[in-house]
Amino acid sequence: MQTVRVALAQIAPKLGKLKANLEIHEELARQARREKARVVIFPELSLTGYLLRDQVPDVAMTRDHPSFRRLLRASKEIDIVAGFVEEAPGHKFHNAAAYLSKGRVLHIHRKIYLPTYGMFDEGRDFAPGDVVRSFKTPGARAGVLICEDAWHPTCAWLLVQDGAEVLLVLSSGPTRGARPKRGITSLGVWHELLRATAQFQTSFVLYVNRVGFEDGLNFGGGSLAIDPFGRPIATLPALETGLAVAELDAEILRRARTAYPLLRDENIELVYRETTRLRQQRFDL
């Protein structure tokens, strides 16, 4: 990878309002460019808001949707990673994220793990993705995960086995209140999880979480860039909008993967053998 400057855009999308959200994206993209960032990363469902429910088909878009094309145009100035509802062939609606660069789509990730428990009901409204792939960006090989995907360590593992050096984690994470010493409870848990992910995968992790309110839910923010040693290199506060810039130093990745050759030593053959056995047992093959 090359050393790249990235911007984390912690925004409060407006629920179901594509035009207003596009304007927020364009404004933050301009700011990020002024900060000399090569890419600006937005949270999960940044173009639409999170608690959509029956609005999903109303805000869904294919690649030729005017809003998507407008965002593509903005990506001529700076690479953009944004969350949106993708209408895939067969009218399947995905909670998705696109990496746009120089007016082209480099990659679309469809959220694999749709939380459908407790306060979440994504399995009702979205189709799950079934592909985990890394891709080449102008600066580095990257992989995208959306929120719950990051809670399944296999996703990050697969991306890094597939060559990813930078993991982009887009999130709309609601908080569960604030406790003494721990502050906003869900943020501490997220930060520990992400630090461990960066260390286990010896990769940069860029976490962008939204803020704002939808019905009674409040989203925590606390976006964070972490280096492959697990050290924070840029942070944003809880509950407030903001833009943070981080420099991802290629030399740090090299040093981390030299000091901790976890990727080198990963035994993919062993994993394949054991998962094959599990699959045979589970499905009685």
Added chain:
Amino acid sequence: MRVKASTAAAEPDLALDPKDTVRILEGFIRSEVERTGRHRVVLGLSGGIDSALAAYLAVRALGRSGVVAVLLPHRDSSPASVRDAETVVGALGIVAERFDISAMVDGFLAHAGEVDRLRLGNVMSRSRMLVLYDRSAEHHALVLGTSNKTELLLGYGTLHGDLASALNPLGDLYKTQVRELSKALGVPKAILSKAPSADLWPKQTDERDLGFSYRDADRILALLVDARMSAPAIARRGYPRAVVHKIQELVIRSQYKRRMPVIAKVSTRSVGWDFRYPRDWRS
């Protein structure tokens, strides 16, 4: 070797970070009010701790000009309640209106005849709702709810009365937590220390009505609801079995107060079933 099980009731953790909790609740009020294109809330100020805390939060969120307090005494209300409500109004420097509901209640009773204490309490609570919703129209404002999580879970409130509101910043705070936040925000001492009461009849207190203390109720509810523990498991931790059972029954029996009315499905797309939008639909 036999090990004697500890009989000390395990304490669920109800402690809050007041600073960040207040930030969330303030942001919630501001966001939910402004997205409707309004800038103001009205709330009934009873002199009790819940409506006092709601007023303090609303002033932080919307400023003094964003809060209209309405004092809604009945001639049988305790004078101390009115006095305490006035203290809050003075401390916050907010606009306050006074609307005595005695004539409304009398007018109703003149036609309804004899009603028992509980029905009378409900009529008073719904009279206050009537005034608040009218005042909210006049002020182009939203009605701010003041029911806390303990009351909501126990069903200790009047449907379409004090339970009615457009938004409620206290609905996920147990009574114990309401007290903690109120203290942190500087709610006057007289309000913090008095016994909670709906003040619907002389000498009424919540804890006498309920038959257990808020301290016990909050701890049992936190285990039952937040920690998803079973009633027998909670009793095994040292909480009185009868109280645990009573609380669980109250929660189950009052479910109807926490939901919209049930709708019979006779079409392809029905409100509440397959017509599901957030309240903040496109806002």
